[in-house]
Amino acid sequence: MTLLADLLSTVFERRYRRETPQAAVDGRPLTEMADALVGSAGETSGLALAREILSRFAELDDDDKLSFFHDIATTMNIDPEAVRTTLDDYERSPSKHSYRAFMEAAEPARQELIRRLNQVPGATGALVKMRADLLRLGGQEPELQALDLDFRHLFASWFNRGFLVLRPINWESPAHILEKIIAYEAVHAIDSWDDLRRRLQPKDRRCFAFFHPAMPDEPLIFVEVALTKGVPGSVQALLAGDRAAMPTEEADTAVFYSISNCQSGLASISFGNSLIKQVAADLAAELPGLETFVTLSPIPGLTKWLKQERLAWDIANPETMKALAAHYLLYAKRDNGLPFDPVARFHLGNGAVVHAVHADADTSDKGRAQSGGTMVNYLYDLAQVAQNHEIFANTREVVAAPEIKALAGPAALPSTEER
Structure with missing residues (x-):
């Protein structure tokens, strides 16, 4: 059954990849498109944005890739003050609402960006290559190491033994x-x-x-x-x-x-x-x-x-x-x-x-x-x-x-x- 499930998922993914229509080219800067993807509420528009971001990122040279990593590492980071405030609220009054607020504050928006990019069929492999670029280019820069932890956190779930x-x-x-x-x-x-x-x-x-x-x-x-x-x-x-x-x-x-x-x-x-x-x-x-x-x-x-x-x-x-x-x-x-x-x-x-x-x-x-x-x-x-x-x-x-x-x-x- 494991092999059958694997084969079916492969057939579905490849069929979906062929049948999904190509979106018009988006002329906005890549970082602006990334912001728009995180804020997108529509599934169709989100898929088009994610596909365009992945496609354009793959064509960047190393300097532009590094610039993109720096941008999302800084602009999509957590707000420490919001984390402290929501944690204090949860400590004073533990509830579903206060815990959700803390979780949202503690998770950087770049994690949601990576998740939304992964909605595109075939995107998982592209994101693995993106992290390879990050490891190759990021060196020991602390802010990029933090971004890498976001990739690792998500990949640890996506690539756990059950899958x-x-x-x-x-x-x-x-x-x-x-x-x-x-x-x-x-x-x-x-x-x-x-x-x-x-x-x-x-x-x-x-x-x-x-x-x-x-x-x-x-x-x-x-x-x-x-x-x-x-x-x-x-x-x-x-x-x-x-x-x-x-x-x-x-x-x-x-x-x-x-x-x-x-x-x-x-x-x-x-x-x-x-x-x-x-x-x-x-x-x-x-x-x-x-x-x-x-x-x-x-x-x-x-x-x-x-x-x-x-x-x-x-x-x-x-x-x-x-x-x-x-x-x-x-x-x-x-x-x-x-x-x-x-x-x-x-x-x-x-x-x-x-x-x-x-x-x-x-x-x-x-x-x-x-x-x-x-x-x-x-x-x-x-x-x-x-x-x-x-x-x-x-x-x-x-x-x-x-x-x-x-x-x-x-x-x-x-x-x-x-x-």
Whole structure:
């Protein structure tokens, strides 16, 4: 029923997009049109305005886009005095009326602008691109960061798990989807169509993506999975062109070896947690022989941290690299207590465990540069992920296998004399 609902919504959206008549071109400045859209009471006129704003924004150069962002960030901001007054009124006399007044004062008009823009069929994808522009151009400007929070607030509702559709991606998937998988792959580059075929066609290889009904041709995030016997310690071996495919009934391990976010405009909108757990649950139901669910993950911050700490390392010494990587994963922290490594933050936040580290696991130029070739397995124990998540969220403690804790001990770092 989920797939049917997705298909029906897609057909409706495309039909609506074709049948909606085009409005006459509005010659007013874009910011004036935005003000008019927020104040518009008519549905038809509102749709025409929203369509024209989105169309014209897409044609702006970066300077004009930035100017538009600055304008709506300032002129459509909250009125602090109105917020204080309505909050005082609500505190003195809580009621439906006083609460509504406070809510209206506390919500900036630019949120309503974004909602009204989204009334146009196909607008959701355009707004995702608009936020990508905002993130790219806005930098660290406080007023634009506040505007970004408005986008994030709305997107968190529009893209919550209940609206997402999980689809398998295979060699029979539409070509335009496969092209996007190649383009969006962010962990291990897909070099050719033959390379893509090796990742999708064999029975012991899987790929799954989340889609949104409002963006049916755009994957939001996807994960590539290898079915193996045992936990792998080399991505080159996992992706070797001459490897022999394994019968799926012999597999005891599902390996999530690449997870790629596809839409820069959806940064900080979390899908990965739901994706991994949903795929793991579906695979467990399909293949009862699967006992272990792990990642084979990069450690992108390792060499940066080693340089920052002025620690020497030798990629020709596997045991040293493993010990340094274990110490880094367990103890290298940011000021807020979270792990220094972004991939570690993601998986540990999902309730995974640091399971094993491997030297010479990624011998590509990228792998050597970011971690000296070292990689890590994060274990997803489906019965323990909720408990592990709570431990990590409440204490910032990195949950790890005993072998990792032993590797990461004081001997992992060279003595002061050796530095």
